[in-house]
Amino acid sequence: MAKLWAARFGKETDSTVNDFNSSISFDSRLYKEDITGSMAHAAMLGKQGIIENGETEKIIEGLKGILSDLESGKLQFSEEYEDVHMNIEQILTERIGDAGKRLHTARSRNDQVALDLRLYVKKEILAIKALVLEFMEALCASAEENLETVMPGYTHLQRAQPVTFGHYMMAYANMMKRDVVRLENCLEGMDDMPLGSTTYPIDRDFVRQQLGFSRVTDNSLDGVSDRDYCIELTSALSILMMHISRLSEEIIAWCSWEFKFVELDDAFSTGSSIMPQKKNPDVCELIRGKTGRVYGDLMTLLTMLKGIPLAYNKDLQEDKEAVFDAIDTAKQCLKVLTPMFSTMEILKDNMKKAALKGFINATDCADYLTKKGMPFRDAYRTVGQLVAQCVKEDKSLADLTLEEYKEYSEHFDADIYRAIDLGTCVAGRCVTGGPAPSEVERQIGVIRRFLEQRK
Numbered sequence: 431m432a433k434l435w436a437a438r439f440g441k442e443t444d445s446t447v448n449d450f451n452s453s454i455s456f457d458s459r460l461y462k463e464d465i466t467g468s469m470a471h472a473a474m475l476g477k478q479g480i481i482e483n484g485e486t487e488k489i490i491e492g493l494k495g496i497l498s499d500l501e502s503g504k505l506q507f508s509e510e511y512e513d514v515h516m517n518i519e520q521i522l523t524e525r526i527g528d529a530g531k532r533l534h535t536a537r538s539r540n541d542q543v544a545l546d547l548r549l550y551v552k553k554e555i556l557a558i559k560a561l562v563l564e565f566m567e568a569l570c571a572s573a574e575e576n577l578e579t580v581m582p583g584y585t586h587l588q589r590a591q592p593v594t595f596g597h598y599m600m601a602y603a604n605m606m607k608r609d610v611v612r613l614e615n616c617l618e619g620m621d622d623m624p625l626g627s628t629t630y631p632i633d634r635d636f637v638r639q640q641l642g643f644s645r646v647t648d649n650s651l652d653g654v655s656d657r658d659y660c661i662e663l664t665s666a667l668s669i670l671m672m673h674i675s676r677l678s679e680e681i682i683a684w685c686s687w688e689f690k691f692v693e694l695d696d697a698f699s700t701g702s703s704i705m706p707q708k709k710n711p712d713v714c715e716l717i718r719g720k721t722g723r724v725y726g727d728l729m730t731l732l733t734m735l736k737g738i739p740l741a742y743n744k745d746l747q748e749d750k751e752a753v754f755d756a757i758d759t760a761k762q763c764l765k766v767l768t769p770m771f772s773t774m775e776i777l778k779d780n781m782k783k784a785a786l787k788g789f790i791n792a793t794d795c796a797d798y799l800t801k802k803g804m805p806f807r808d809a810y811r812t813v814g815q816l817v818a819q820c821v822k823e824d825k826s827l828a829d830l831t832l833e834e835y836k837e838y839s840e841h842f843d844a845d846i847y848r849a850i851d852l853g854t855c856v857a858g859r860c861v862t863g864g865p866a867p868s869e870v871e872r873q874i875g876v877i878r879r880f881l882e883q884r885k
């Protein structure tokens with residue numbers, strides 16, 4: 431079958447070129463956007479008197495029929511036409527005759543694909559954002575339940591200072607908040623309607639309004655060849671994936687016998703085919719693994735674009751698989767992460783036990799001495815010696831008797847035990863950003879207001 435563009439060709443396209451050139455296997459998912467864009471374009475052509483009103487109606491009715499037949503599965507695309515745009519135009523022409531052939535007036539496939547992809551990305555940004563917001567709700571709910579769940583805070587993966595699980599989860603909620611803002615900025619920056627880079631007396635603003643864009647692109651060469659927004663999206667998604675990969679890594683560690691801070695619900699864990707005792711955090715490992723795919727998608731796009739002259743070049747066809755893959759991957763990960771996280775059991779006692787070991791209240795012990803008048807450097811040394819004794823005797827600071835304390839400094843009194851109690855230590859860290867329950871409650875309030883504004 432001759433191609434729609436084959437008027438000046440004397441030979442059939444070689445079959446290897448056909449396969450190589452074809453994008454229908456992956457751009458078919460743009461069918462809704464393609465039809466919506468064509469309807470707006472047809473309405474504009476009619477309004478401008480470029481085609482007759484009767485033809486506009488025929489086109490729009492024809493496109494509606496194609497849409498519903500595609501959705502019901504009655505209609506499938508054919509490999510014979512290289513992309514979604516040609517498939518739809520061909521089917522339309524078969525169904526409504528000459529009016530179908532007029533749809534392509536004042537439009538190229540290059541504008542069409544530029545428009546379709548933008549419409550698709552706009553829609554998907556909102557879908558991804560909704561999933562991130564849902565996960566943020568889950569983080570807030572968990573933080574609220576764990577305002578007093580003391581656990582060790584780490585630096586260098588060494589126990590450092592006491593924090594709470596609630597405080598920890600709000601760290602991730604803050605990362606997610608920035609991820610949402612990045613997605614919103616991407617959406618705002620790409621909200622330009624690209625269709626209409628021809629010399630016809632078209633009304634681009636009419637099409638813009640029909641399709642719900644904020645602006646029209648201000649330069650036709652840029653409009654058809656700009657894919658910055660794809661890079662911005664995959665970059666925002668790479669950062670988002672990096673964040674949830676970090677959390678996944680934490681959960682993997684926390685599930686191990688070495689930590690035992692959390693237990694995943696059976697519905698979100700997997701077993702081993704050979705070792706019956708195993709319960710594996712495959713979901714977290716896959717999120718961590720799939721993060722690499724999304725980085726790869728970002729690299730694909732950056733590399734694809736860096737050397738192509740204006741305006742459209744066929745290289746740009748390679749944009750879609752990378753964008754689709756990044757979107758699909760991020761959505762898939764978020765969809766499983768939220769329920770896995772919400773059903774995860776928090777083993778508070780084990781967190782507490784870990785917090786009691788490792789001298790994470792040593793700084794508080796030194797602060798105690800400073801408050802009693804000892805210079806901080808001396809206090810630091812004194813507590814260092816106390817810790818050394820405890821390590822030798824396999825004890826924690828709370829296990830030492832007052833007599834033992836007094837051997838190191840006369841400043842120690844019975845109130846030392848209260849001062850180094852983990853609850854006291856956490857409650858005392860009530861500066862903005864700290865782990866004190868009252869402060870974490872405030873942090874939850876900030877995130878909840880952010881969520882509320884987006885409902």
Ligand code: ARG
Pocket residue numbers: 453457513539540543744746747748
């Ligand atoms: N399938 C193409 C793409 O995905 C559509 C535009 C092709 N334009 C052209 N003149 N060959 O980018």
